[in-house]
Amino acid sequence: MIGTGILKGMGVTARNFVGSYFEKERLITVQYPEERSPLPENYRNFPFLIYDGEDPQAGLRCVACKICEKECPPQCIYIVKSDDKKPDYMGKPQFYPKVFDIDISVCMSCQICVEVCPFEAIKMDKEFELSKRERFNHLLQRKEELSKPNEYYHGICPTEAADVDAKLAAAAEAAAKKKAVAAAPAAPVLAKPTGPTGSTSAPASS
Amino acid sequence: MSATVQTLEAMERPPVTMSSRLEGELLEVSMGPQHPSTHGVFRMNVTLDGEIVRKLKPVFGYLHRNHEQIGEQTTYLGSMPYTDRLDYFCSMSNNWAYALSVEKLAGIEVPERAEYLRVILAELTRLQNHASLLGFLLSDMGAWGTPLMYAFREREKILDLFESLAGSRMMCDYMRFGGCRVDADDNWLAGARKIVDRFPKFLDEFEELILGNEIVIARTQNVGKLSADLAISAGITGPMLRACGVNYDVRKVDGYGFYPRFKFRIPLGEHGDTYDRLMMRALEMRESVEILKQALAQIQPGAIVNPKAKIRAFRPPVGEAYGRIEAPKGELGFYLISDGGPNPYRYRVRPPSFINLTVLEDLCLGHTVADVMVILGSVDIVMGEVDR
Numbered sequence: 001m002i003g004t005g006i007l008k009g010m011g012v013t014a015r016n017f018v019g020s021y022f023e024k025e026r027l028i029t030v031q032y033p034e035e036r037s038p039l040p041e042n043y044r045n046f047p048f049l050i051y052d053g054e055d056p057q058a059g060l061r062c063v064a065c066k067i068c069e070k071e072c073p074p075q076c077i078y079i080v081k082s083d084d085k086k087p088d089y090m091g092k093p094q095f096y097p098k099v100f101d102i103d104i105s106v107c108m109s110c111q112i113c114v115e116v117c118p119f120e121a122i123k124m125d126k127e128f129e130l131s132k133r134e135r136f137n138h139l140l141q142r143k144e145e146l147s148k149p150n151e152y153y154h155g156i157c158p159t160e161a162a163d164v165d166a167k168l169a170a171a172a173e174a175a176a177k178k179k180a181v182a183a184a185p186a187a188p189v190l191a192k193p194t195g196p197t198g199s200t201s202a203p204a205s206s
Numbered sequence: 207m208s209a210t211v212q213t214l215e216a217m218e219r220p221p222v223t224m225s226s227r228l229e230g231e232l233l234e235v236s237m238g239p240q241h242p243s244t245h246g247v248f249r250m251n252v253t254l255d256g257e258i259v260r261k262l263k264p265v266f267g268y269l270h271r272n273h274e275q276i277g278e279q280t281t282y283l284g285s286m287p288y289t290d291r292l293d294y295f296c297s298m299s300n301n302w303a304y305a306l307s308v309e310k311l312a313g314i315e316v317p318e319r320a321e322y323l324r325v326i327l328a329e330l331t332r333l334q335n336h337a338s339l340l341g342f343l344l345s346d347m348g349a350w351g352t353p354l355m356y357a358f359r360e361r362e363k364i365l366d367l368f369e370s371l372a373g374s375r376m377m378c379d380y381m382r383f384g385g386c387r388v389d390a391d392d393n394w395l396a397g398a399r400k401i402v403d404r405f406p407k408f409l410d411e412f413e414e415l416i417l418g419n420e421i422v423i424a425r426t427q428n429v430g431k432l433s434a435d436l437a438i439s440a441g442i443t444g445p446m447l448r449a450c451g452v453n454y455d456v457r458k459v460d461g462y463g464f465y466p467r468f469k470f471r472i473p474l475g476e477h478g479d480t481y482d483r484l485m486m487r488a489l490e491m492r493e494s495v496e497i498l499k500q501a502l503a504q505i506q507p508g509a510i511v512n513p514k515a516k517i518r519a520f521r522p523p524v525g526e527a528y529g530r531i532e533a534p535k536g537e538l539g540f541y542l543i544s545d546g547g548p549n550p551y552r553y554r555v556r557p558p559s560f561i562n563l564t565v566l567e568d569l570c571l572g573h574t575v576a577d578v579m580v581i582l583g584s585v586d587i588v589m590g591e592v593d594r
Contacts, residue, residue: 002420003420005418005420005423006419006420008414008415008418008419009415009416009418011414012411012415013352013415015411016356026359028359028362040366040369040370040373042369042370042372042373042388043369067518071284072284073280073284073287073288108287108377109374110286110377110379111379111387112283112284112287115387116517116518124373
């Protein structure tokens with residue numbers, strides 16, 4: 001009979017309408033600014049720089065190796081390497097970024113900078129309410145705004161941060177052991193045997 | 207006083223040179239690019255005889271982003287997040303197609319668990335793509351909002367799974383050469399099983415809602431018929447080809463990934479009209495659920511990435527490769543030529559929705575303007591992929 005299909009369909013909408021008062025499954029709307037659903041641990045938004053210890057600029061893990069700048073697909077990272085070396089949080093003399101800017105209007109949150117970083121210095125943030133009053137300067141994040149403590153990283157990604165800490169501690173222990181065995185002032189290397197500007201860097205694309 | 211009235215009457219009278227009847231004259235209408243039913247910035251120059259379409263010329267390029275040129279400028283890894291932006295409904299499938307072609311080029315093996323995860327994610331992508339397509343199609347037919355919201359409610363659950371695994375709902379950027387980026391823990395797999403088990407319930411409800419509906423039948427049956435011969439000669443792939451009764455599915459033909467390990471059927475249409483294309487999506491979702499059940503039962507713990515695959519300074523050997531998968535919209539392929547450098551010498555995408563769109567004029571001729579929207583909806587296009 002003509003019309004039964006439409007009536008059946010209306011039955012479905014009626015079931016959904018009435019069901020939305022009783023079944024949680026059918027009403028999944030979250031009233032956003034008042035309620036928030038928790039973010040998953042793997043959630044990523046924009047990168048930030050990690051520092052250890054108290055002073056943001058002294059404890060920065062970044063050694064300005066520029067790998068992330070080179071690998072960033074939309075080229076939103078801008079780094080100027082320092083001329084001198086200063087001791088990092090472990091006391092080894094390292095280069096540091098004189099300028100480290102990320103243009104978050106260009107960044108596409110792909111996480112490639114995090115994956116290529118050999119020093120666990122750059123990680124993905126979870127902050128997403130980032131609307132700004134001005135288009136150019138406010139969306140360009142400077143080194144000072146990007147630097148966040150390791151405790152903050154532990155707060156947003158507890159599992160991953162614990163893994164990273166364990167990895168860094170193991171690397172530091174291995175380096176200390178190596179130093180003790182060799183008993184010579186070897187070049188300070190943190191995680192990888194190759195130097196930051198060594199063979200890992202690819203030549204500029206033609 | 208009376209003179210003024212006469213003048214006004216004279217002004218309202220049509221000029222004598224203009225014909226008062228438009229019968230027999232063809233009218234050219236530009237539909238789009240800001241038409242709500244064109245699924246993005248797509249324009250059609252339609253020549254109309256009354257309501258009937260006599261000529262249709264698609265105009266592309268409003269969303270052109272130079273994807274292939276960018277792919278030749280950035281590194282192999284750097285192109286991976288850009289592939290998310292092709293067909294932004296199915297970023298996992300796009301990732302897989304690109305990873306597959308680079309793995310072919312460089313000869314990288316993929317561990318077992320990663321292959322299973324890829325199958326699971328690609329089939330979940332197919333579920334959410336087809337569900338939202340059916341919703342959009344009904345929205346184009348005038349069922350505003352309601353079916354689309356039901357479809358989006360299911361889609362949202364799958365997108366939450368993607369977010370908890372890959373970190374982003376739509377721009378997943380999940381696969382890497384030689385595996386996947388993050389491992390799925392047991393909670394994630396349990397959540398996926400729960401969603402897959404409940405999905406048939408949604409399908410039953412949705413099919414009850416639409417497939418017997420007289421208005422849907424009247425609007426879709428015998429509308430936009432595509433013959434198998436034309437479909438084959440135009441290079442149509444995906445559900446649109448199978449709706450014409452041609453048994454061609456890259457999952458069966460190529461057997462890429464672990465698809466030969468799973469038991470599933472390929473639904474085939476008979477008439478090649480819009481209703482068959484619509485049904486094809488509903489039936490494919492059921493088969494995807496079957497694949498997902500098998501994959502989620504078979505997946506074993508293990509490595510998710512090949513340790514030999516380098517992430518920094520990746521340079522494949524000189525050569526060329528074409529990797530293709532059955533994306534939800536059809537055959538998605540990436541063609542790469544390597545000259546041994548860090549970026550491809552040639553990077554070419556074979557987008558399913560662009561090639562499926564080429565027969566749009568043949569489908570629409572002789573139908574009314576309102577049918578054009580339904581036919582366009584049943585082709586399943588995403589402008590991000592059409593224009594690239």
